[in-house]
Amino acid sequence: MTTLVTSGKTKELYTTENDDVLRAHYTDHTTAGDGLRNExxxxxxxxxxxxxxLIFGYLNQNGVATHFIEQVSETDQLNKKVEMIPLEVVVRNFAAGHFQKRFGxxxxQTLKQPVVEFFYKDNDLHDPIVTKSxxxxxxxLSAEKLEQLEAAGLKVNQVLTDLFNKMNVTLVDFKLEFGINADGEIILADEISPDSCRLLDKDTNESLDKDVFRKQTGDMMPGYLEILHRLQKAI
Ligand SMILES: Nc1ncnc2c1ncn2[C@@H]1O[C@H](COP(=O)(O)OP(=O)(O)OP(=O)(O)O)[C@@H](O)[C@H]1O
Ligand SMILES: [Mg+2]
Structure with missing residues (x-):
């Protein structure tokens, strides 16, 4: 028997025969504007x-502890069950999105050093930005755990910037979510995909991510497939 544990805008999480393991099912739902558009x-x-x-497997092999166990079908993967921390950790290398708007x-625009921001995951409040204080x-969360999140975000940025550079792709920014596992350790959870990253082809600066959907500039799938194919070659 498998039962639905939780579902969000894009994924459904189901139980498995192992209490510590969930099966994440990735749906075709795509949202923008705080979920106002959902196609x-x-x-x-x-x-x-x-x-x-591919990305989580690569992170597991490169010193980042994640929830990823294995891909089990085209649309599904097994993840270690965690208690999600209600914060989004956003890491930015270049200005875009909310950051560009907030600071004009x-x-x-190139940032002097990577920026790490925290957002409080609360749909009613529209995920407001929060300082560590x-x-x-x-x-x-404790100050110590916030430091750990920041360090983990910067480590993921380093590993992924190098990987995407090899793929001739610029990693502009990305969003991470972390959870606490059965041993009380913070591990990287949720997903990393063109839904949660800004990725640009280095030659053309063309978006290979959800900005194509957000800005309604065309079909976003060719960019997503391009990222998949370049990852398959690079990893
Ligand atoms: N390893 C995990 N263990 C438990 N929950 C997880 C794990 N990885 C991801 N989740 C949670 O699965 C849910 C479904 O993911 P989805 O991306 O669809 O949510 P969402 O629409 O972004 O909504 P939310 O605002 O709840 O994150 C999310 O609440 C996410 O935090
Ligand atoms: Mg999500």
Whole structure:
């Protein structure tokens, strides 16, 4: 018997025969504007499952502890069950999105050093940005664990920037989610895919990510497939 444990805008998580393991099913749902736009894009779930599996497998092998166990079908993968931390960790190398808007920068302005931001995962509040001091004051997480999240975010940035450079892709920014495993350790969870990263072809600066859907500039799937194919070659 397998039962649905939780579902979000893009994934469904099911029980398995092992209490510590969940099966993540990647759907074709694609959202933008705080979930206001929600469309089914054919094959997106399968492509993102494959991309996320390759990236998490690579991170596991390169010194980053993650929830990823193995890919089990086109659309599904096994993950270690964790208690999710209600924070999104965003790492930025160039200005885009909320950051560009907030500070009135140019698109892709180079940042002097990678920026790490925390957002409080609360749909009713529309995921507001939180400082480390806010997060400690609100008793969301200890100062020590926040430092660990920041360090893990920067480590993932280093490993993935090098990987994407090899693929002739610029890693502009990305969002991570972490959880606490049965041993009380912080591990990387959720997904890493073109839904959660800004990825540009280095030659053309063309977006190979969800910005194509957000900005409604065309079909986003060719970019997603391009990322998958370049990853398959690079890893
Ligand atoms: N290893 C894991 N163990 C338990 N829950 C997980 C794990 N990895 C991801 N999740 C959770 O699975 C849920 C479904 O993911 P999905 O990406 O669809 O959510 P979402 O729409 O982004 O919504 P949310 O705001 O809850 O993150 C999320 O709540 C996510 O935090
Ligand atoms: Mg999500």
């Amino acid at each position: 089914l894009i054919d094959n997106k779930g399968a492509v993102n499952n494959q991309i996320s599996s 920068t140019d698109y892709l 806010d997060a400690v004051g609100l008793d969301l």
